[in-house]
């Protein structure tokens with residue numbers, strides 16, 4: 660198993676204790692932004708070192724003074740963290756992240772944002788093949804238990820919680836367990852990536868509408884391809900891993916081969932990259948440039964609207 664998926668240390672700091680019926684696999688890194696006590700062990704994980712200071716074992720038996728209180732009433736807030744640049748957090752998100760007692764975060768949220776957390780922090784590590792649903796359930800149970808113990812809990816999500824973020828499902832889950840959830844929007848990558856790559860998704864005389872889609876359906880299925888419209892910009896999330904297949908599918912569904920395409924990798928990060936091509940060329944360009952997730956694909960004539968004439 661990937662060593663990153665292991666909890667690498669057990670420490671005696673366990674303020675978020677789960678009842679025995681919740682069996683967590685060691686998927687989470689549990690962190691404290693407080694300096695670790697001498698009996699805590701630092702995580703030296705190349706991906707997480709900056710933000711994470713200590714790990715805590717989860718799944719321990721509750722101690723008497725940490726049993727759920729019948730009077731304590733926690734709060735759960737879904738918070739959009741935006742596309743990556745911490746300066747693109749909303750003022751409200753910035754404030755509430757610092758006030759939270761427990762933050763349960765997806766792994767796409769970058770370290771500079773996680774380092775704002777003053778309370779306890781759970782970060783989901785990379786979801787391994789075939790267990791994305793299980794990972795999601797585990798995250799939700801951690802958040803739920805925190806709220807049951809009367810804590811102010813944040814579910815921190817990349818971009819906007821309701822754009823391919825399963826935010827709606829989370830609201831229904833917490834509601835089913837008696838918690839109405841507050842939701843704070845974030846700037847979605849579907850808007851931030853085109854803008855940051857200098858693609859105006861609407862542009863007078865070029866594109867008067869835009870559509871957001873994914874090239875990755877549930878359980879690896881291929882979602883329905885939206886029909887081509889020459890005055891539309893189509894934005895694909897979660898699709899870069901199947902760039903070649905997607906380009907082929909789009910052409911098979913009537914998109915012109917010379918339709919402009921841009922790929923914006925790590926939009927708003929300091930090392931953002933923007934590639935431009937057409938449906939005929941973008942797969943090769945992406946492969947040559949070793950384009951990685953997270954990337955957003957933008958398709959349509961607006962891609963070249965601000966490209967200076969040669």
Ligand SMILES: C[S@@+](CC[C@H](N)C(=O)[O-])C[C@H]1O[C@@H](n2cnc3c(N)ncnc32)[C@H](O)[C@@H]1O
Nearest residue numbers: 818819822824847848896897925926953954955
């Ligand atoms: C699970 S979806 C979550 C989308 C998120 N809720 C939002 O509103 O941006 C993840 C996908 O969003 C896109 N994405 C997220 N952050 C990005 C970034 N900084 N640059 C480019 N694309 C990004 C990628 O397509 C990635 O595969």
